[in-house]
Amino acid sequence: MSGLIDTLRSRLKHLPRQEAAVARAVLSDPNATLHVAIARLARQASVSQPTVLRFCRSFGYSGFPEFKVALAQSLVSGVAYVSAHVEAGDDAAAYAPKVLDAAAAALRTARNRIDTDSVAAAAKLFAGARQVMVCGFGGSAATAIDAVHKLSRFPIPCRQLSDPLLALMAVESAEPQDVLFAISNTGRTRAIIDIVAAARARGIDVVALSAPGSPVAERATVAVLAEPAEDAEIFTPMASRIVQLALIDVLVTGLAIGLGSQVHERLGRIKRTLAGTRTGRDDGA
DSSP: OOTHHHHHHHHGGGSOHHHHHHHHHHHHOHHHHTTSOHHHHHHHHTSOHHHHHHHHHHTTOSSHHHHHHHHHHHHOOSBTTTBTTOOTTOOHHHHHHHHHHHHHHHHHHHHHHOOHHHHHHHHHHHHTOSOEEEEOOTHHHHHHHHHHHHHTTSSSOEEEEOSHHHHHHHHHTOOTTOEEEEEOSSSOOHHHHHHHHHHHHTTOEEEEEEOTTOHHHHHSSEEEEOOOSSOTTTSOOHHHHHHHHHHHHHHHHHHHHHHTHHHHHHHHHHHHHHHTTSOOTTSOO
């Protein structure tokens, strides 16, 4: 470890008391710090959020996100904006298994940490919904498309909200029986935080697929938590997206079981219809 980590250690005894508390919180688990919001770090250090911001600026950073970028660079040697596991000199024989191994490891972690009570509660909300509004922006928009694709097989109206302003409009015109499915890898995107808050203010239940301790997760009715496998400030959330897609499959499975026989014929009919859109194996296509 070098860079910011060494700087924190060398300056620790010279920092003001409250800023020293922040430094100790960071040094106690630097990797965990990469995945927490500023509010969580402030609570861990028993200081205010402005104190954390002041601490970051005392080291020359504009704010907590920029501080975390430097911290990540002190901890990893991966290719920035790609993967923490891939080195700049890797060839395909090296980086291909690394990327796949990272996805497999992230899935194992999710499997060991999944809160099945939250999964059951989320599936129950979906089953009782008048409609499900699926909301995800940026990288999470692709995950939201998959969620809509899977949920559309059920007898529950479902639509994707991919534009922040249209999403706010949809929430404001929604009914209390509707459910908002908010998907956010970091849970810190301002637009989706605002939409979740607006939904809750109107009495609309929110199922969140997001990071533990994030503003989105904390505001949701039910949160299905997925610890980000990468620092989104540095690396592309490759493995994290695989985990999110798998958790959507988990939720959809719970929904199918909860609705029971009333949807089995529907799912079978859709499957048979889709099978008819494919070419045969021996038709030369």
